[in-house]
Amino acid sequence: MSVLIVSPGRDPEEWKKALENQHPGMNVYVYPEDHDNEEVEFALSWNHPRGLFKNYPNLKVIASMGAGVDHILSDSALPEGVEITKVVDDTLTEDMGDFVLSQVMNHIRGLHHYVKCQKEKEWDKFQYRRPQDTKVGIMGLGTLGNAVADKLHKNFFKVYGWSRTEKSCDNVTSFHGKDQLEEFLENSEILVCLLPLTEDTENILNADLFDMLPEGAYVINVARGEHLVEHDLMEMIDSGHLAGASLDVFREEPLPQEHPFWEHSKINITPHIASLTKPESVVPQIAENYDRMKEEEPLKNKVELDKGY
Template sequence: MPITIFTQGKDLTPWLKVFKEKRPDLEVRTYSDNTPTQDVEFAMAWNHPLGVFKNFPNLKCIASMGAGVDHVLRDPELPAGVAITKIIDTNLTKDMAEFILVLAMDYLRGISAYKVQQLQQNWQPIPYKRIEEVRVGVMGVGVLGMYVAQQLHKVGFRVSGWARTAKRSESINIYAGAEDLNAFLSVSDILVCLLPLTPDTANMLNKATLSKLPKDAFVINVARGEHVVEKDLLQLLDSGHLSGASLDVFRQEPLPENNSLWTHPKINITPHMASKTDPTSAVDQILENYDRLMHNKPLINTVSLQKGY
């Protein structure tokens, strides 16, 4: 049984190299119009052509090539009964935590602001905050979000988390459900969005929710661009309610040249690089599920279609 990769615009060279090293006898191929429809049982996907999977009657598993699965679930013609899996990557998780810590410290100490002043030759000290004075709210405390919250807590931040359903943590105060959302927002001087993208979480960072943050709060979005209503964010930045935002993800990527986010003085932009899936560790998980499928064993890291993650 071969593995067939369905993607658009993704460089597969590192992935194919790792597959060759780890399983040299396994056929790993990329989808084309000539791909035989009957022998595709195990697929890997990243931004696949929508509707393509319905053409493969023997398909049993679609493995996302990253931690997110919204790019798979947005396909309105996914065949019924096909398992969907995701990557849970230790390196990706650590990279994300380090990136968010950098952004949080930038907010505390104003490093980005000093870079602007340097270019202006402006010598102007900026008041700063201390770690123990700042409350961080992590929105979305799955495997990735919980690790991020715990690492920020270890550094000394006062950290809370929010999830759609109740979760337990010995070190992090977890708010749950719509009834706890406003209370969670009210204690988030820095709001970190790590939510999965689902119909329930799309546009969740809007005027109503962002207005519940404390005055001068800072927003970090490293989840998906569709979580943020951009015009609402801009309005709250311009009004002075929010002190700034760091955005790593956007509704359209690359971010169009005419988008006003580029030039807003209170917004830091990075090109969707907070963390990247490491093919070396990801391929091990994909091969494990491949072997499990071959031997009719339960798959790991499966996705709930009802929850969307």
């Protein structure tokens, strides 16, 4: 019985070391080093090559290295019967809350504007807004969405939330379903996307949705690049309907150097760093699920495949 780490573009050694320290005696392979495919029953994965896992006849579990699982579910050749898990980690959750708060504050205080002014040696004061006078809408009220909502509420923002199905979140005015989406958007002076990526949410940040936001609204996407129709965002900013955007995720990462986002004065770019998974923090739950798999016990943080998260 072995564990396979598959993480193209990421250094897997820290993960391997953390697993072996947490679970002495665990046999860990790192793809694509030589290994016996029939030994592997548990895979730890991030952006695996499409179709890879169909070559593992005894694979039982695929564990995501992060909170997202779309990079796994988007593979149409996954073996039948394999269970998929995601990471739920207090550190990731807290870090996401801090990041979104920083981007919201950056916007209402005009700090991105002053970076531009400094480069051009312009003394141009920005009329800032206060949290108490600002409505923030959060799309997605899962673990991360709830944490972000709580962080914003504690900093005196008026917080609204929207989810596919009805959810209750403390100190948030909640909306759900397609019928309540427009009312939610009308109250979102700053819109934060924290939705899981599914067939229903892909391309959801589009011109039709932006048009329902108040004029001068600001968009923050910390979910997935595939949520955003990039051309629609730029058109809505250039027309003046949107004030700008803060983007941490993109359809292609790293963002190509020729991409127009780089040069846009009203788009703030960060390289998918809103919350970074720390192996030493999440490996204990992964190792626990490995033991649960061996004992044929229910897994923690199991993904509901019909929902996609």
